[in-house]
Amino acid sequence: MRRASHTRVGSVAVSREGLPDWLDPVVRAVDTVEPLQLSRFLPPEDGRGRQSAVLVLFGDGARGPELLLMERSSSLRSHAGQPSFPGGSLDPEDGDPNGEGPLWAALREAEEETGLDPSGVQIFGVLPRLYIPVSHFVVTPVLGWWRTPSPVGVVDPAETARVFTVPVADLTDPAHRATTVHPSGHRGPAFLVESALVWGFTAGIIDRLLHYAGWERPWDRTKQVPLDWRS
Numbered sequence: 001m002r003r004a005s006h007t008r009v010g011s012v013a014v015s016r017e018g019l020p021d022w023l024d025p026v027v028r029a030v031d032t033v034e035p036l037q038l039s040r041f042l043p044p045e046d047g048r049g050r051q052s053a054v055l056v057l058f059g060d061g062a063r064g065p066e067l068l069l070m071e072r073s074s075s076l077r078s079h080a081g082q083p084s085f086p087g088g089s090l091d092p093e094d095g096d097p098n099g100e101g102p103l104w105a106a107l108r109e110a111e112e113e114t115g116l117d118p119s120g121v122q123i124f125g126v127l128p129r130l131y132i133p134v135s136h137f138v139v140t141p142v143l144g145w146w147r148t149p150s151p152v153g154v155v156d157p158a159e160t161a162r163v164f165t166v167p168v169a170d171l172t173d174p175a176h177r178a179t180t181v182h183p184s185g186h187r188g189p190a191f192l193v194e195s196a197l198v199w200g201f202t203a204g205i206i207d208r209l210l211h212y213a214g215w216e217r218p219w220d221r222t223k224q225v226p227l228d229w230r231s
Contacts, residue, residue, distance in 0.1 A: 012103045016124050019145055022065055023058060023124070029212035030125035030143060038208045041131040049131060049138035053102035054087030055110040056205065057121065059146035065168040067206070068152065070113055071161040071196060081161065083198045085205070086110035087139070102126065102140035114163045115155050120148030132201055141205055166193045172210060174219035180227055190225055197229050 016027060035042050043049055057068040071083045087109045090097055094104040103126070107118040127141040154160045170176055170193045180190040180199045189207040190199040198206065210216040 012100055012107065012123065014103075014123050014125060018147070019122070019124055020060065023145060025213035025215065026058070026143070026209060027125060029209060030127060033127065033208070033212050035128035035130070037212070038128060039130045039204060041133055043129050043131045043138045049136050051090045051097045051101070051140075052088055052137045053090065053106040053109070053140040053142050054085035054202075054205075055106040055121070055144055056085055056127075056141050056209070057110070057116075057144045057146055059149055059165065061165055061167060063167040063169055066165045067168065067171070068110075068114070068116075068146070068163070068165055069194075069196075069198065069202070070163045073157060073159050073161050082200060082202075083196045084200075084202045085141070086113045086116070088113075089137075103142055106140075106142035106144075113155060113160050114152040115150075116152050117148070117150035120146060120150050122147045127205070130201070139201065164194050164196075166191075166198075168210075168215065170194075171206060172215050172217050174217055177219040178223045178225040179221055180225055182227065192225065192229075197225065197227070199227065 019027065059066050059068065068086065069083050070086055072081060087106055090101050090105045091108070094108065095101040103123055107121060110116045111118050121144040123142055123144045125143040127143065129138050129140050131138055152163045154163060171191055176192050178190045178192060179187055181187050188199060189203050190197055191203055191206065
């Protein structure tokens with residue numbers, strides 16, 4: 001069962017002060033990327049969709065820059081067993097969906113799902129809202145720098161199977177890249193890292209960030225991997 005929502009204290013804001021130099025290409029990408037450069041699925045113009053947010057958290061690991069990911073529990077009704085960024089729906093106490101709401105939601109969900117200490121996260125950018133048609137989520141990707149790392153792990157096994165970090169060097173390695181083909185026929189980028197297949201919305205965001213930050217390396221787009229690659 002999900003833990004009780006936290007009470008908001010103070011405010012949260014976007015800040016670039018003191019960021020490491022290696023994040024400069026990501027900051028430039030955040031400031032210049034257009035919604036359709038990220039995805040062809042944009043929020044419905046009539047306002048439909050469940051407002052949500054994910055935390056795209058960059059840290060400085062033993063092998064250089066890394067991203068925090070989690071694997072959802074296999075018992076969940078939606079996105080079961082799928083690696084993803086921490087995140088979820090906005091709660092009323094998160095505040096204005098057009099203001100600080102997504103920032104608070106991304107931090108709150110990350111704490112609830114991974115045990116992350118939000119006080120150690122510096123939010124440095126927000127990407128345009130995107131849409132996940134299958135679940136009707138309108139998702140705001142919130143980008144953060146793990147300024148003061150804290151221990152992370154599974155908080156609720158009913159929601160999360162595991163929490164892990166992935167070096168950016170592994171994500172850019174052509175040997176770890178592939179294309180997935182969904183039963184619907186939709187093709188998308190995928191990453192074979194940390195004994196996981198990262199695909200779908202999460203892989204799409206990572207793929208576009210690597211591309212527009214100039215970190216992408218040429219890879220074989222004809223290499224396909226099934227969604228049940230471990231079965």
